[in-house]
Amino acid sequence: MKKSYLLLFLVVLMYGCSHGVKEISTVTAKDAEKIVTNDQERQVVNRQLYEKLSEAVETLGYTYDMHTFVENEHDRGVLYAELVDFDNDGVTEVYTFMKGIDYPLSAYPHRNKDNYIQEIWTGNANGENALLSFSSEIDKLVCSACDMNVSLVKGKDGRTFLKMFSHQMSQGIANNNIWVYAKDPKKTEMELVVSGNFGHNNEGDLFISFIH
Numbered sequence: 001m002k003k004s005y006l007l008l009f010l011v012v013l014m015y016g017c018s019h020g021v022k023e024i025s026t027v028t029a030k031d032a033e034k035i036v037t038n039d040q041e042r043q044v045v046n047r048q049l050y051e052k053l054s055e056a057v058e059t060l061g062y063t064y065d066m067h068t069f070v071e072n073e074h075d076r077g078v079l080y081a082e083l084v085d086f087d088n089d090g091v092t093e094v095y096t097f098m099k100g101i102d103y104p105l106s107a108y109p110h111r112n113k114d115n116y117i118q119e120i121w122t123g124n125a126n127g128e129n130a131l132l133s134f135s136s137e138i139d140k141l142v143c144s145a146c147d148m149n150v151s152l153v154k155g156k157d158g159r160t161f162l163k164m165f166s167h168q169m170s171q172g173i174a175n176n177n178i179w180v181y182a183k184d185p186k187k188t189e190m191e192l193v194v195s196g197n198f199g200h201n202n203e204g205d206l207f208i209s210f211i212h
Helices: 003-015 029-060 140-145
Strands: 077-084 093-099 116-122 131-138 147-154 160-170 173-183 190-200 206-211
Touching: 029 077, 029 093, 029 116, 131 160, 131 173
Parallel strands: none
Antiparallel strands: 077 093, 093 116, 116 131, 147 160, 160 173, 173 190, 190 206
């Protein structure tokens, strides 16, 4: 991630964006009031998410480019951030991928480890602080010993799923692990909806084990 891109992301998150002048159809007073209310709530949420992301950047810093786990071994701070509507409720959350540091810099203990960290923050339109909906630590030693990737996948129901996948060879056996997290609009926290492992043994036989 380039420095300018991260700064642009923070500006957009804070102030929103404009795509030029658009013709707006006639609306009733009730509709106009709803639009204003929704816009105000969105600004409140964006302010909360901006503060959480800024806090991470100010505490841990950020890295210019996101490459692979191994290439970022000596980097720390925010590596990637994106606004995502995980539960398809019309309100975005902020997803961050960062590298912690083995030193008590942050008020959040999971950031004070030399591991890769994922966080998802959900804002509150009622003005309360944003909530940490998801946090996951990925041990840097695990990453260096296997192929690990993280992706955001759009589902048919409009929700966005967080998928983590790892591939590792051990004594001739290929072991693949998968974890999929999703957010229910009625709940605050992300939930593990699918996990399992699959691969081939020495004889080439396929084994699959999934937990729903």
